[in-house]
Amino acid sequence: MIAKNLSLMFIILCFLSNTSNVFAQETVIPIQSQSHVIVLKVDGEKRLRTVYFGEVLNDKKEYAIIDKSYQFKDRHVGISNSAYTPSGTWNYLEPAIDLVHTDGNISLELQYVKHDVENIDENVQLTSIVLKDPVYPVQVTLFYKVFIKENVFEQWSEIKHNEKGLLKLNKYASANLFFTDRDYYLTTFNSGWAKEMRADESKLIRGIRSVDSKLGARAMLLQSPNFILSFNQPAAENSGSVILGQLAWSGNFKLEYELDGYKNLRFLAGINNHASEYHLPANEVLKTPSLLYAVSNNGTGEASRNLHSWARKYRVFDGEGERLTLLNNWEATYFDFDQEKLVDLFKGAKKLGVDLFLLDDGWFGNKHPRNSDNAGLGDWKENKKKLPDGIGYLVKEAKKESVKFGIWIEPEMVNPKSELYEKHPDWVIRQPVRPEIYFRNQLVLDLSNPKVQDYVYNIVDHLFVENPELAFIKWDCNAVIYNGHSAYLEKEGIAQSHLSVEYVKGLYKVLKKIRAKYEKVPMMLCSGGGGRGDYEALKYFTEFWPSDNTDPLERVFMQWNYSYIFPSIATDCHVTNWGKQSLKYKIDVASMGKLGFDIDVDELSEKELIFCQKAIQNYNSFKSTVWHGDLYRLIDPHTNNQAALLYSSQDKSKAVFFNYVVDSRLKDYFNSHPVKMNGLVATKKYRVKEINQANGSKTDLDNYKEYTGEFLMKVGINTGLNAHNRSVVLLFEEVK
Ligand code: DGJ
DSSP: OOEEEOOSOSEEEEEEOTTTOSEEEEEEEEEEOSSEEEEEEEOTTSOEEEEEEEEOOSSGGGGGGGGGGOOOOSTTGGGGGBSSOOSSSSOOSOOSEEEEOTTSOOOOOOEEEEEEEEEOSSSEEEEEEEEEOSSSOEEEEEEEEEETTTTEEEEEEEEEEOOSSOEEEEEEEEEEEEEOOSOEEEEEEEOOTTOOOEEEEEEOOSEEEEEEOOOSSSTTSSEEEEEEEEESSOOOSSSBEEEEEEEEOSSOEEEEEEEOTTOOEEEEEEEOOTTOOEEEOTTOOEEOOEEEEEEESBHHHHHHHHHHHHIIIIISTTTTSOOOOEEEOHHHHTTOOOHHHHHHHHHHHHHHTOSEEEEOSOSBOSSSOOSSTTSOTTOOSBOTTTOTTHHHHHHHHHHHTTOEEEEEEOTTEEOSSSHHHHHOGGGBOOOTTSOOOOBTTBEEBOTTSHHHHHHHHHHHHHHHHHOTTOOEEEEOOOOOOOSOOOHHHHHHTOOGGGHHHHHHHHHHHHHHHHHHHOSSOOEEEOBTTBSOOOTTGGGTOSEEOOOSOOOHHHHHHHHHHHTTTSOGGGBEEEEOSOSSSOHHHHHHHHTTSEEEEOSOGGGSOHHHHHHHHHHHHHHHHHHHHHHHSEEEEEEOTTTSSEEEEEEEOTTSSEEEEEEEEOOOSSGGGTTSSOBOOOSSOTTSEEEEEEESOOTTOOOOOOTTOEEEHHHHHHTOBOOOOOSSOOEEEEEEEEOO
């Protein structure tokens, strides 16, 4: 039920001023989750400042006096806590907003006007605060949405004006936070193809650290908008104050961390303003993307679990639903297949016992057949040679094997060798007077153009209209934007610097339209591996592809890092021929997310096939715990010779535990000590059972023994990991 609190002032406190003995009126705005609060306060010059970011206080009246406890003597330093820092007036630090008025003036002052608190439901509260320039008709509204139980905060801003003409925005951040701790440790996640989500933690020093992308599409190829910020100590799993999250935007982003002279930290996040000056017409609203983060005083473990719960409940498409296990043909065939071969592969999917067969790249293009990555993108008609009977035939044949059918597309892209490019060169992002630069032999379509948006929508719509039983889409995006120029924006008289923003907005429009018509179908977000994976796109996708690197040893590290930000239900993990580890190790690692296979099932030996079948049955028995449960990261592979993780069901009656050798040196130490569990109930009794045992392998584990949760968490058990059994999966089941 939506209840709206119409009171504009949450607290208007009157208290005695120390110096003048007069009553002063103060506006204090606490933005509060279950455990944390951001306290904003309007100062004597009507500027909105952040006076506190920390644990909630029981006596809310005390929020009004927090600022009195700080003594930043340099009178300028006090300004660095602006809740949205303007430029060109009193500010000398990195601004949140930077603009040029229609008369050429570059100054902006923002003063508090009013705020509103809306209780969307009992768990979600939205505070909006209106700030205005006293001289120019420019308005910024700051939004703070709080998911109370999950301690998740979502912030964005909206900018509008009423000047005559176009307001030129050089910078337009989503959020501007301020922290008054002693030290700050920032973890960033760096990437590259097959090297996604490599974590670096460093202590922030005075000056600005900025993390950004200028790549347009496939924006996270090198850096990611994900972060962990730990206060006063390096990030730890079960202790310490942290915030972790991301800027939810599928395009160019910029996160800036600036320490002032007192080591207060200013954190600004938003669309990257590089080459992105935005010309805003009067009375139009520019809405910035959301900065999302979970807050915890108990380390990254709790923060991740809260972010996962939030993501499943509020963000990922069908986040609390089910997922389909699948067999993908990409690595089994690459571009080299025909319909007979595919039908044969369907049998493999059936033999394995997975839900769906996913046909990857290479099924389309006739004048320019898609037989390699240098032709065909854009021409989404079945290749007649490979698939003479079309996709409909494949859907039917898959059905005969009781397997659903899904398909790969890369609808934002075009090869110069394609009929689409020949017909519509003006739909392509390219400089008219420079040589084209290709990324994977392809170019990016201009999604700022509504006609291109329709074209991309129709690719998907057409596939479903023709094949109503199509059950899955893998949406790929392999190229960055080089030589950015839009013929459409030029024709419309819109600045070229809008392109990177309008591209992403165009993409979201298409996805929204697809979801309006296709409300159920699962879709995987992919970008040449993990070049895209953000919570704005995940409103439309059920899952994402973290990386083409499926070497399970690498995946232990990569999935560990992804798990800081994303829940397992959204993380696709496939068993492939990558890596030297055993089939068991591969399946165990892939079972920590949404399980899939990308192998030729006919190449498995009889024993291997039986092993896979059993492992998939096991997966089906515990997948609900992995998908909907709570993750406890127990032993970090980055600092140990093993990794250990446990997922427990919400009611803590079931848990599934994974343990891997990640470094073969010091063999004696794999099982020298017990592994202490977490996420169980001390007073419950659990029966332990090892599953996915490889043929002939034997661990020293006392199978079927019963332990109290207390014992498992305080003493732990020896999981039997050793040089031969390099991967162990245990189920814990409550004994009633
Ligand atoms: C990149 C993806 O990450 C792969 O899984 C595969 O779909 C290829 N593209 C196909 O071109």
